Amino acid sequence: KPTFDPKEHQHLRYNPLRDSWVLVSAHRMKRPWKGQVEKPPEDNTPRHDPNNPLCPGSVRAHGEVNPEYDSTFMFDNDFPALQPDAPDPGSDHHPLFQSKAARGVCKVMCFHPWSDITLPLMQPAEIRKVIDKWAEVIVELGAEYTWVQIFENKGAMMGCSNPHPHCQVWASNFLPNEAALAERCQRDFLQKHGEPLLVQYARMEAQAQERVVVENEHWLVVVPYWATWPFQTLLLPRRHVPRLPDLTAQERDSLASIMKRLLAKNDNLFEDSFPYSMGWHGAPTGSHLQEDMSHWQLHAHYYPPLLRSATIRKFMVGYEMLANEQRDLTPEQAAEQLRKLGEEHYKMKKT
Amino acid sequence: KPTFDPKEHQHLRYNPLRDSWVLVSAHRMKRPWKGQVEKPPEDNTPRHDPNNPLCPGSVRAHGEVNPEYDSTFMFDNDFPALQPDAPDPGSDHHPLFQSKAARGVCKVMCFHPWSDITLPLMQPAEIRKVIDKWAEVIVELGAEYTWVQIFENKGAMMGCSNPHPHCQVWASNFLPNEAALAERCQRDFLQKHGEPLLVQYARMEAQAQERVVVENEHWLVVVPYWATWPFQTLLLPRRHVPRLPDLTAQERDSLASIMKRLLAKNDNLFEDSFPYSMGWHGAPTGSHLQEDMSHWQLHAHYYPPLLRSATIRKFMVGYEMLANEQRDLTPEQAAEQLRKLGEEHYKMKKT
Ligand SMILES: O=P(O)(O)O[C@H]1O[C@H](CO)[C@@H](O)[C@H](O)[C@H]1O
Numbered sequence: 001k002p003t004f005d006p007k008e009h010q011h012l013r014y015n016p017l018r019d020s021w022v023l024v025s026a027h028r029m030k031r032p033w034k035g036q037v038e039k040p041p042e043d044n045t046p047r048h049d050p051n052n053p054l055c056p057g058s059v060r061a062h063g064e065v066n067p068e069y070d071s072t073f074m075f076d077n078d079f080p081a082l083q084p085d086a087p088d089p090g091s092d093h094h095p096l097f098q099s100k101a102a103r104g105v106c107k108v109m110c111f112h113p114w115s116d117i118t119l120p121l122m123q124p125a126e127i128r129k130v131i132d133k134w135a136e137v138i139v140e141l142g143a144e145y146t147w148v149q150i151f152e153n154k155g156a157m158m159g160c161s162n163p164h165p166h167c168q169v170w171a172s173n174f175l176p177n178e179a180a181l182a183e184r185c186q187r188d189f190l191q192k193h194g195e196p197l198l199v200q201y202a203r204m205e206a207q208a209q210e211r212v213v214v215e216n217e218h219w220l221v222v223v224p225y226w227a228t229w230p231f232q233t234l235l236l237p238r239r240h241v242p243r244l245p246d247l248t249a250q251e252r253d254s255l256a257s258i259m260k261r262l263l264a265k266n267d268n269l270f271e272d273s274f275p276y277s278m279g280w281h282g283a284p285t286g287s288h289l290q291e292d293m294s295h296w297q298l299h300a301h302y303y304p305p306l307l308r309s310a311t312i313r314k315f316m317v318g319y320e321m322l323a324n325e326q327r328d329l330t331p332e333q334a335a336e337q338l339r340k341l342g343e344e345h346y347k348m349k350k351t
Numbered sequence: 352k353p354t355f356d357p358k359e360h361q362h363l364r365y366n367p368l369r370d371s372w373v374l375v376s377a378h379r380m381k382r383p384w385k386g387q388v389e390k391p392p393e394d395n396t397p398r399h400d401p402n403n404p405l406c407p408g409s410v411r412a413h414g415e416v417n418p419e420y421d422s423t424f425m426f427d428n429d430f431p432a433l434q435p436d437a438p439d440p441g442s443d444h445h446p447l448f449q450s451k452a453a454r455g456v457c458k459v460m461c462f463h464p465w466s467d468i469t470l471p472l473m474q475p476a477e478i479r480k481v482i483d484k485w486a487e488v489i490v491e492l493g494a495e496y497t498w499v500q501i502f503e504n505k506g507a508m509m510g511c512s513n514p515h516p517h518c519q520v521w522a523s524n525f526l527p528n529e530a531a532l533a534e535r536c537q538r539d540f541l542q543k544h545g546e547p548l549l550v551q552y553a554r555m556e557a558q559a560q561e562r563v564v565v566e567n568e569h570w571l572v573v574v575p576y577w578a579t580w581p582f583q584t585l586l587l588p589r590r591h592v593p594r595l596p597d598l599t600a601q602e603r604d605s606l607a608s609i610m611k612r613l614l615a616k617n618d619n620l621f622e623d624s625f626p627y628s629m630g631w632h633g634a635p636t637g638s639h640l641q642e643d644m645s646h647w648q649l650h651a652h653y654y655p656p657l658l659r660s661a662t663i664r665k666f667m668v669g670y671e672m673l674a675n676e677q678r679d680l681t682p683e684q685a686a687e688q689l690r691k692l693g694e695e696h697y698k699m700k701k702t
């Protein structure tokens with residue numbers, strides 16, 4: 001019998017942050033692809049479009065007028081999934097028909113006044129302003145809400161309906177499913193092993209190097225051992241930091257720098273604007289601000305859909321939806337591909 | 352304060368089969384959509400294409416030749432994600448770097464010799480043959496494997512790379528994540544409430560009617576109370592049946608009939624071939640065949656991606672991937688839309 005080779009032999013890997021398994025079948029990359037081919041992202045976004053509701057000076061859906069902002073700009077989502085005052089559905093429910101109240105707010109945050117720029121093409125000082133704004137909104141909304149989810153959908157393939165560089169912030173009075181999972185897994189790990197899960201993990205990955213994509217004095221980016229999306233990455237501080245607002249000025253500058261390097265590599269992979277959904281997971285807020293949250297380590301997940309090229313994505317469909325997540329190359333192969341790429345953005349080279 | 356109205360006020364609903372919550376924000380359907388528009392499915396598939404590896408008489412990737420089949424046809428997947436003899440990655444792992452062996456087989460099953468037909472356009476007797484083949488493969492692979500996942504990816508939007516009507520069967524020596532969840536939830540429910548979860552649920556939904564899409568003597572299709580995809584449906588037997596092979600001849604005919612009715616309604620919704628991923632969940636097999644599995648009820652999930660039209664899908668992205676699944680219309684609204692549609696396939700009316 002041949003000896004085990006993760007690139008040739010399918011196996012399961014454990015995701016300790018979600019308490020679930022992913023099927024790694026790297027030999028599947030050999031199959032030809034005859035399925036759907038995506039439209040490549042359009043490269044002709046005008047710098048300023050007075051009809052785009054995210055641009056400085058534009059009129060938005062309900063008549064508000066944006067200021068002539070010249071850095072970041074945050075406003076209330078005009079079509080929020082969460083509103084602060086929804087009535088309670090009551091609590092006397094049959095076990096098969098349970099509902100509960102959901103209250104919250106949804107905000108939109110523009111990264112830059114220009115529509116034709118993305119994070120990896122912004123200056124470190126501009127990215128730093130985005131980071132400061134993220135920290136601010138966690139403090140502001142976290143005072144009232146249990147969970148403040150900062151997330152960015154980038155690219156039409158990820159359901160983003162506006163090319164202007166922006167992210168969203170949805171705060172809620174409940175712990176969402178993914179947050180509850182991360183909470184439970186990190187809590188159990190600290191109890192069992194005496195060290196926060198992601199603090200130990202970052203140290204071990206920094207030592208092994210095999211899955212590291214970029215690193216600096218304060219931060220580390222890896223393709224996690226349990227990655228499900230082909231080029232999924234995990235951004236981790238080296239120091240134990242529960243939430244974004246806890247970052248020092250130096251750590252924030254350092255974060256701006258590593259984000260720029262990671263995202264340039266991502267764009268360089270297929271020489272195109274790389275779509276993804278990303279988001280921050282920090283310790284729960286609201287009433288949890290008073291609790292011991294030492295099991296939590298701040299981190300950001302990047303979930304990009306592309307697999308083979310700028311137009312061929314990984315479909316998480318039948319088997320993945322009904323049975324088990326499955327990936328077609330090993331996390332080590334993905335990390336190596338990303339690591340080898342240059343950090344100068346391909347668009348900068350061409351001009 | 353206004354009284355609670357599920358169509359106007361966001362709330363959370365509990366999914367007792369997955370022990371998780373879905374955020375229902377029905378008022379979001381009011382927002383305009385300026386995002387990605389999908390290519391509508393192509394309607395010019397030839398009935399027979401000698402270069403299509405799924406057609407009768409075709410040569411497949413590794414040189415095998417398909418028989419001139421005239422009903423269903425099952426063969427080993429030429430690029431399987433699971434193989435029967437992968438070596439074991441060993442078991443002496445650090446808690447953050449755990450892997451385990453995955454062994455199995457992957458098969459492909461053609462529904463019909465023609466490439467230009469889909470299940471709702473097939474005759475009930477032809478669909479019955481598909482059902483018999485499903486039952487057979489559960490018996491055959493279930494003798495050895497713990498879980499036999501039958502699933503169909505339909506439409507390019509769902510990653511299906513071949514228009515020929517077919518499904519897949521992936522059998523594994525492990526319980527996939529989704530199966531493990533359904534196993535635990537159904538086991539706990541029976542213990543707590545003295546009746547199998549989905550047996551009780553089907554009875555209550557049949558009585559309430561509010562979420563019923565189609566029903567007959569033996570089967571019931573509902574948009575479940577906890578549906579995440581806009582037009583997600585759940586197909587349930589009325590009798591307690593743990594696995595597909597346990598169905599009687601009458602129940603199989605009745606299943607063929609209700610599948611045809613459901614899928615015709617689905618196609619009629621946007622007058623186009625309705626994409627989805629679907630799959631069967633029955634009691635685990637292999638060594639579990641000898642165990643008491645009375646908590647399990649056989650069921651099929653249909654997960655269709657469309658939201659507003661044949662070209663506008665629901666994106667399960669940023670918030671959904673990082674925080675919580677979210678839907679933009681209530682399950683009751685979706686059920687009503689589907690219920691009101693005729694059962695004669697729109698293509699049959701036009702010709
Ligand atoms: O096996 P297929 O149809 O080529 O591939 C499709 O279904 C598989 C199982 O759900 C997925 O892993 C693939 O991403 C998808 O493209």
Ligand SMILES: O=P(O)(O)O[C@H]1O[C@H](CO)[C@@H](O)[C@H](O)[C@H]1O
Pocket residue numbers: 153158159160161386665666667668669670671677
């Ligand atoms: O709010 P947007 O960008 O219009 O919408 C996008 O992100 C939301 C949050 O992840 C999703 O619910 C939507 O399906 C998606 O299209």
